[in-house]
Amino acid sequence: DLKQYELYDLAEHHEKFEVLSREEIERKAIELRKLLKLGNAPINNMTNVAERMGIRVMFSDLESEKIDAITVWIDRQPYIILNSRRISSTRIRFNLAHEIGHIILHSKYPQKLINDTDYHRVLEHEANQFAGLFLIPDRSLALDMDRNNMRFLIELKRKWKISLQALIYRGNEMGLISDQQALFLRQTIYRNKWRINEPLDRSISIEYPTFYKAAFKYLNIDIEKYAKELSSETGLKLRDIENIFSMNYEESKHKNVLRLLK
Structure with a gap:
């Protein structure tokens, strides 16, 4: 009975590869903001946005895969898995918006096309454009x-x-910053060694998933006891189940690092 992903009317219906214009991508980003009643204001919690869409969000150690995030589909239900090693909130928010971009723009494409390296750069560019336009409209x-x-x-x-x-x-991109000024600003970031860790990265809290916790609370289920029972029945590691149910995350503004990494 848990809410499922149901935005199929908003998603692109093309099953064959088609390059999308910036205007088309912007229209999708605006439509999604309207659908979720976000207006043009800053999005307070991107993880909550994904969960409101019926998308499951979880963290996992994807460092060996050297990727920031990935979307997996099971029975037409999307799961966004974020790299737990990427502990910058702004980076996680962008990765979430990027994956939502793939879901909205590319979910009808066959997996063979998604995996084709000839299309990879275009698909990633479109998802990045969607993320930028969704997070902060023009x-x-x-x-x-x-x-x-x-x-x-x-x-x-x-x-x-x-x-x-x-x-x-x-x-x-919008002409609000000149090419020369953009170059100077990027050089400033490089000189200050901000490419990985920018100012405010440690003070902007990570937005952890709350969907499963809320469901267990509503059903009055002891989540810790249930996780142990599930581990025993399935053979899955307890740590992995706790990870799926978002049990290992510190939500304190001053402790926004996964205990999982200890």
């Missing part, structure tokens, strides 16, 4: 970005919870 960015120095961009990051690098890219 109109909102144009109204907010009245300055483009680094100090001001850091404040925009605090408001929109999107990385400096993404803000620079979007600002440059």
